Amino acid sequence: MMLLRLLGPKGVAGIAVALCLSLLLLLQKAETRRFRALSDANAQRHRAEQAAHAGTVANYRAAAAAARAADKANAARIATEQRAINERTSHDFEARLAAARARADRLRREGQGAADPRARGDAAMPSLPATAAIPAQGPVENRLPHPDALIATEQAIQLDELIKWVRAQHAVRVDGGPGG
Template sequence: MWLAFKLFASGALDAVLRGLSAALKWLLADWRNAVIAALAVFAAFHQFILNPRMSALVAQLQTSLTAEQAAHLGTVNAFLAASAQAQADAEANAARVRAEQETITHAKLADYRADLAALRARFERLRARDAAATDPRRADPAGLPQLPATPGRADAAPAQDRLPAARALSLDDALIASEQALQLQALIDWVAAQSAVRFTPEEPAE
């Protein structure tokens, strides 16, 4: 067995040496053979060594590029989502502000109309009282004619129907002045309530 292996190895070595010797003779026989051999060596290097490395490098670069593109796309999508959310929040806040302002306007207008109606009713009572005081034919609740108004009767009128500042004016002029004052006060109240509306969105609770 060992002898057979030695003979085989010896024969193989002799074959290799003879092949190398023949190849060397072939290379030296013509310079074009050397060029062909060099090209063959380069092709083998390119095919078995360079190509696999280049393929691995290209695959690595493609993987990196894909990951970078995915990260960039994720950033863009996150930005678009944040922009859409900000737009939605701004629209919701604007709608809230409009709703609060409309509620304030309706409430203040209702209050103004109620106060104006009460003011005009008060002046109507004043007109009726003055007309009764200057008309002796109008009877009192007991059915007797009322006496002409005396300086003391005006002081006996209910406090809510007295307008001390209006005595220098006619009732119509006093009513106009009172309506204008009421309108100005209602406008002031409306402006104050509108200025209290929060225009910025509420900060989320942490």
């Protein structure tokens, strides 16, 4: 107690203030350490999020590049299949038209030969009229000599090949799968 008398009220107040300030300094240091730890943890989370974001962006870019490559390959496959269908249909169409025209020419020549007895080298023998020489009912091939019949046959072939072409084009898968 003697020390308190020596110091007086101002000295005791000074010591009390010094102790309070020391206590506040210790509390502030503890608070600073806690906030620094939180700040470091937040910085690490932020870096981790940035790395994850960069990875996500890289994955999306890689996926987009792969999708573009797959689309390009799919478009090339579709174009190749369609080109093959077009060539095959065109070839079949031309072959069928040539066969129908050849058949029409052959039947026309046969019809002219049957109508003209001198063409066969026979003696003058009466022949059947041209209308009687062609049966009323028979296969389509036997009715081709008439010009309208050839046009109708050509149009029927054209429509038939167009139907085949449409079906073949429809069968081409455009969703990336193999053609059907």
